[in-house]
Structure formats: C-alpha cells, structure tokens
Amino acid sequence: MAFLKKYWLAFAPPFLIVLCALVAIRIVDSIDYRNNDFFTFWLAGHMVTQGGNPYSPAQWLAGHQEFGVTWIPNQAYVYPLPLSLLYALLGRLTLKQAYIVWVALSMLMMLAALILLVSSRAGPHFGKAFIPLLVGLIFFRPAVLTLFNGQISAWLVLLLAGTAYLWGRGKWEWGSLLLPLLMLKPNLGAPLLVLLGLWLLFKRRFRSILAIAAGLLALLIIGLLQNPHWVTDYWAIGNLKVAQNLWGVPTLWGLGFLLCGHNAACTLSFVGATSLIISIGFLWLLGRRWTDISPFTLVSLAATVTLLVTPYIWTYDQLLLLLPVVDLTVALDRGRARLSLASALFLGLDILVVVLLIFDTLMDVEIFNALIPLLVLGIYVGLQTGRARKAALSASG
Numbered sequence: 476m477a478f479l480k481k482y483w484l485a486f487a488p489p490f491l492i493v494l495c496a497l498v499a500i501r502i503v504d505s506i507d508y509r510n511n512d513f514f515t516f517w518l519a520g521h522m523v524t525q526g527g528n529p530y531s532p533a534q535w536l537a538g539h540q541e542f543g544v545t546w547i548p549n550q551a552y553v554y555p556l557p558l559s560l561l562y563a564l565l566g567r568l569t570l571k572q573a574y575i576v577w578v579a580l581s582m583l584m585m586l587a588a589l590i591l592l593v594s595s596r597a598g599p600h601f602g603k604a605f606i607p608l609l610v611g612l613i614f615f616r617p618a619v620l621t622l623f624n625g626q627i628s629a630w631l632v633l634l635l636a637g638t639a640y641l642w643g644r645g646k647w648e649w650g651s652l653l654l655p656l657l658m659l660k661p662n663l664g665a666p667l668l669v670l671l672g673l674w675l676l677f678k679r680r681f682r683s684i685l686a687i688a689a690g691l692l693a694l695l696i697i698g699l700l701q702n703p704h705w706v707t708d709y710w711a712i713g714n715l716k717v718a719q720n721l722w723g724v725p726t727l728w729g730l731g732f733l734l735c736g737h738n739a740a741c742t743l744s745f746v747g748a749t750s751l752i753i754s755i756g757f758l759w760l761l762g763r764r765w766t767d768i769s770p771f772t773l774v775s776l777a778a779t780v781t782l783l784v785t786p787y788i789w790t791y792d793q794l795l796l797l798l799p800v801v802d803l804t805v806a807l808d809r810g811r812a813r814l815s816l817a818s819a820l821f822l823g824l825d826i827l828v829v830v831l832l833i834f835d836t837l838m839d840v841e842i843f844n845a846l847i848p849l850l851v852l853g854i855y856v857g858l859q860t861g862r863a864r865k866a867a868l869s870a871s872g
Contacts, residue, residue, distance in 0.1 A: 491583065499578035502622055508574045510546035513625020517573050518542075519552050520562025523701065529559060530708035542570060553716045556698040556705040558627075558659040578622050581629040585618060585797075588629070588636035592798060595640050595771055596805040604818065608801060611821025616828045620791035628794040631660060635667075635774055635798055642770030650770075651675070651683040655690030662717070662788060663795070666781040670757060674773060677762050717787045725790055725844035727753075727783050733842055750784035753852075772806075775799035776855060782848040790844050799851050800824065806858060824850075 508514075518538045519529040527534050529552035539547050552559070565573035589612060593605045612618055621628040634653045641650030654671065657664030668687065675683045698705045722732040722739070727746050735741035757780050761768055768776075775798040782793055800821050807820065824847060831843040 491586065492579070495579040495582040496575070498582065499575045499622075502578055503571060503574045506623055508571055508625075509542065509544050511574075511625055513574050513577060514539075514542075514544055514570065515549070515552070515554075516558075516562045516577075516625065516627070517565060517570055519554070519559035520564075520566030520573075522566070523559045524563050524566045528702060529556070530702070530705065530712065549712070549716065551708075551712045553712050555659050555661065555694070555709055556701050557694050559701075560697070561630075561659070574625055577625055581622055581625075584629040584633040585612060585621075585794075588633045588797065589801070591633075591636040591640045592771075592801040595643050596801060604801075604804065607818030608804060608821055611800070611818070611825055612797065614825045615794070615797075615821070616825070616832065617791050617794040617796070620789075621794055624791055626791045627660060628791050631657060631663060631792075632794050632797055635778060635795065639771045639774040639798065642774070647675075647680055647683045648686045651686040652690055654687050655694055658691060658694060661713070662785050663781060663792060666785050667777055670754070670777040670780060671774065673758055674761055674777075677758075721786055723840050723842065724787055725793070725841045725847075726785055726788060727845060728786050729840070729842035730845045733840075753780060753784060771798075772802050775802040776852075779848050779852050779855070783845065783852065790841055793844065793847060796824075796848060796851060799855070803851070803854055803858070 518535075521527075522529045522534065522538060527538070529535060532550045535549075535551045536547065539545075562573075565576060568576065586609075589605070589608060593608060596604075617628065620626070634656055638650040638653045641647075641653070654664075654668060657667055672684060672687060675687075695706075702708070721728055722737070722742065723729055727749055728742065731742045731746035731749070732739075735745060757776065761773065761776075778795040779799050782788065782795060804818055804820055827850070828844065828847060831846060834843045835841050
C-alpha cells in the first residue's frame with residue numbers, strides 16, 4: 476500500500492499538468508482569445524516589459540490595434556499596477572501561448588485550493604468529500620467563466636484558501652502575508668481586508684495586522700517604482716469603471732437597483748443601509764456570539780459577505796464561494812447529515828446558477844446571481860441558529 480501511495484504521488488502531478496494543458500488548449504482553441512478579458516491582463520504584462528504605461532489611453536489603444544483586438548471595454552488598464560508584474564513573464568509569450576498557460580495554471584490553482592480546503596476541514600474523510608466537491612466545482616458556472624474569460628478568480632481563491640489553511644494551523648503571520656495580494660483586485664480585496672482585519676483587531680492579533688500592513692506597503696512601493704503616479708491614475712480609471720457598471724452587478728447593488736425600479740437615489744440609500752447592517756451583523760456575530768469560530772469559517776463567511784456588499788463584481792468572482800461551500804458541506808456532514816446529502820449542496824448550487832442564468836438572459840442582466848451568496852449566507856445563519864437553539868435546550872434540560 477505504501478508503494479502504491481508513493482507511485483501515485485510521483486505520477487499524479489505530471490499527469491494533472493498534462494491534462495490541464497490539454498484542456499486549456501481545447502478551451503483557447505474554442506474561443507476568440509483576442510477579444511477576451513485575458514487580453515487586458517496580458518497586454519499590461521506585455522507593456523511593462525516594454526517600458527510602456529498601461530494607464531495611458533493612447534498607449535493602451537495602440538496596444539489593442541497592434542494585436543488586432545477590436546473589443547475595447549476600457550480606455551486604459553483598470554487594475555492596480557503591481558498586478559501587471561504577475562503577467563510580466565506571460566507578456567513575453569504570444570497571446571495564445573500565454574492564454575493556454577494561464578488557463579492551465581487556473582485549473583491547477585482551483586484544484587490546489589480545493590485540496591487545501593478539503594484537507595483542512597474534512598480530515599480523515601478527505602477522499603469521500605473531495606470527489607463530489609470536485610464534480611461540483613467542474614460544473615460551477617463561475618469556475619467555467621473564470622477559465623473561458625481568462626480571469627484571475629482562481630488565483631484569489633488560492634490566496635484565501637492558503638490564508639485559511641495557515642491560520643488553521645496557527646501560522647497567523649504567514650497567512651496574513653497572503654491577504655495584501657487580494658488588493659490587486661480591490662473591489663474584492665478591500666472589503667475582505669476590512670472584515671478580516673477588524674476580526675484580527677478584536678482578537679488582538681497585532682502581529683498579523685502588522686504583516687498585512689507590511690504587505691500593503693510593499694505593493695505600494697513596487698507600484699511607485701514602476702510609475703510614481705500609478706495610484707492617482709488607477710483611482711481615476713477605477714472610479715469610472717465602478718460608476719459605469721454599478722447597477723447591473725450580481726450583488727446587493729444590482730438587486731437593489733431592480734427592487735427600487737431603477738431609481739439611483741433609492742438604491743444608494745436602501746443598499747447602502749442594507750450593506751452596512753450585514754457588515755455590522757457579521758462583526759457582531761463574530762465578536763459577541765461566535766467567539767470560537769474556526770479560521771476556515773471566518774474566511775468563508777467574510778468571502779460570502781464581501782460578494783454581497785461590494786459595489787462591483789461579475790459572476791466569475793463568485794468562485795470565492797468555493798470556500799463556504801466546502802465549509803458548509805463539512806459542517807452539514809458533522810451535523811449528522813449523510814455525506815452524500817451534504818455533498819449535494821454544491822450540485823444544488825450548480826443547478827440554481829443555471830436556473831438563475833435563464834432569468835438573467837431574459838432580462839439581459841447578471842443581477843439574479845446575487846441570490847447565490849445570499850442563499851449561502853442564509854444557510855450559515857440557519858446552522859448557527861440551530862446550534863444556539865440546541866445549546867439552549869441542553870442547558871435548560
């Protein structure tokens with residue numbers, strides 16, 4: 476048995492790499508890889524290797540023309556400048572080669588994140604939990620969109636999974652060092668850092684807070700070395716991007732705009748208040764009622780709340796729900812539900828996402844996908860309420 480285990484460990488990684496590469500080639504060959512989200516990341520990486528400025532509209536548009544790209548959703552780079560360094564090596568490859576490599580890496584990052592998450596929570600039941608969760612991930616629409624759009628969601632999920640894994644083993648400073656990298660996509664990273672940072676403050680984990688601050692400072696300096704004006708350049712283009720897409724996103728902001736009859740003032744007041752209540756409720760729950768929360772559940776809940784209250788995301792960003800789905804699957808199993816029934820949670824979400832896609836398509840929006848993190852948050856609240864009720868009955872009995 477030991478020999479078979481060593482044999483598997485030796486041959487599984489190269490087999491997975493080859494498999495992911497073949498799937499990536501198939502995906503890239505099936506799409507218009509030039510007129511795609513990935514081109515934004517690749518072009519920024521290509522430009523920084525050539526000494527260009529991706530925040531310059533003239534250079535940005537010239538880059539599109541140079542490579543025959545006709546889809547130009549933004550007039551300049553819409554991400555923090557240090558993110559371009561992540562794609563610097565890919566920028567030296569041709570666009571198609573880089574796309575294939577990134578899609579293969581994204582699949583490997585998703586798989587690595589799932590392994591970290593399941594091993595952290597399922598323990599000896601790893602094998603039984605991993606297979607159904609892997610099947611659920613394969614059919615999860617945000618995962619599919621991440622691959623076909625060449626987005627960075629898999630990398631963000633791996634960062635959060637790594638944080639949860641390290642925190643769960645008591646390595647708080649090391650796990651905290653991963654969190655500043657989330658700010659390379661600040662519409663997700665900023666709310667996550669605020670929620671998790673406040674919890675660290677409640678727990679007096681000042682070294683972890685210092686680790687986060689040091690990481691943020693390092694990213695700022697790296698960007699300033701590239702371009703001393705990158706912060707103001709990014710702030711201008713980032714605000715414009717959010718303003719253009721605020722009302723059609725799959726968050727509370729999109730749902731609120733729909734419920735308010737497309738009235739902007741109503742949406743700002745209603746959703747602003749709702750987001751504040753949910754965020755305060757999250758912090759109150761952790762600070763007063765759920766003081767023994769595990770790091771895994773903490774990070775999972777923070778990701779769920781962020782996907783609801785952030786002003787700007789798209790459906791592929793909901794890949795972050797992989798964390799709460801794994802957490803809830805294991806929690807349901809430990810609550811004496813059958814593992815097969817608990818594992819059906821992911822497949823149920825897969826089906827619900829497809830159903831919501833029908834309504835989104837009919838209305839030409841992506842708003843209804845916000846119901847997915849809302850449902851996940853509701854399950855968390857239901858489980859916690861059930862535990863509190865059982866504890867109260869036990870105490871009274």
